[in-house]
């Protein structure tokens with residue numbers, strides 16, 4: 001249980017957020033399957049990234065700490081060996097789905113399991129294409145749910161048109177494709193985050209991109225590389241929104257990844273009337289990075305359509321808080337995928353907002369939120385979902401009497417220092 005008190009002060013400060021979770025998983029994976037050593041700096045200490053580190057240790061990769069950095073000594077695909085135990089992916093969908101792609105090509109048996117939330121999430125979306133490539137993957141009770149048993153090897157490239165846009169599924173197929181005979185061609189309904197593609201290039205591999213297509217040739221050799229991970233825009237988003245909706249606030253979040261496949265939150269906040277500047281923009285290890293400066297003011301409600309889904313996918317919970325405190329209605333549509341995240345985020349946010357006195361209409365694939373001047377304080381539930389907990393904490397700053405969040409320790413999944421930073425920017 002965590003209490004977040006109402007705070008009437010404008011927010012001020014310069015902060016840094018943990019390294020990007022998506023890029024962190026990939027840096028550990030690519031370091032492990034490449035030849036030679038890689039050093040990864042600014043990897044998040046969040047539980048999800050640490051699950052991927054442990055998984056590759058379980059698969060026999062030498063991974064050690066070197067000061068603040070993680071050193072990975074990869075021996076190529078053949079350096080991965082059958083684990084002695086079940087691999088526990090915890091709460092991390094990215095660990096489970098991307099590892100499925102890695103293990104689909106390895107000639108041994110692995111079992112991947114996770115917590116209660118991960119055991120409910122759909123895995124058929126990776127089982128189907130990876131099986132078509134020749135791997136043998138079996139989900140619990142044949143239902144496409146974890147635990148997954150994977151018997152890999154002898155993959156063939158496929159042409160695959162993805163029924164849903166998902167960077168995790170695309171990445172799983174690309175990782176299998178790198179081990180397959182021939183070419184693998186993937187078509188996505190909407191471009192999802194491209195960190196895997198950038199990392200293949202960064203580690204000396206080749207990947208072809210064109211519109212909504214991406215393809216890789218199997219049998220490539222990757223080489224170790226040092227990777228610096230930018231700050232996570234999905235973690236920065238909580239503070240961007242907290243400052244954007246509060247007049248006279250001014251914060252800077254330093255060195256945040258602003259890859260155009262991830263920056264929907266900036267576009268939407270600007271449409272809502274927020275002032276966000278990108279300063280000192282550079283490219284670091286292939287990824288665009290900038291300092292984000294936000295100046296607060298009263299926001300206005302907007303329509304957020306399906307065209308923004310992949311660029312914004314993890315930021316809807318916190319944008320729902322921005323909407324709840326904006327002038328007018330915000331209509332969010334085309335986001336059915338939110339029902340399959342760490343929790344059913346459409347239903348979790350509807351419940352949380354209603355408990356804070358907000359008028360919400362919940363639909364199968366979206367939400368309409370009627371903005372208010374302030375929120376009512378109450379007890380709220382995170383459903384063990386880190387992004388729901390952090391979104392409700394930001395709501396608490398604007399709620400009369402604050403909020404009491406159950407199960408708030410789940411923020412450690414992606415952002416263990418979240419509550420410390422929140423205290424820091426709330427200081428008068």
Ligand code: S3P
Nearest residue numbers: 022094165166167168169313314
């Ligand atoms: C991720 C992709 C997205 C996102 C998740 C991380 C990734 O999931 O929601 O938090 O690192 O590839 P989907 O691929 O299911 O959309």
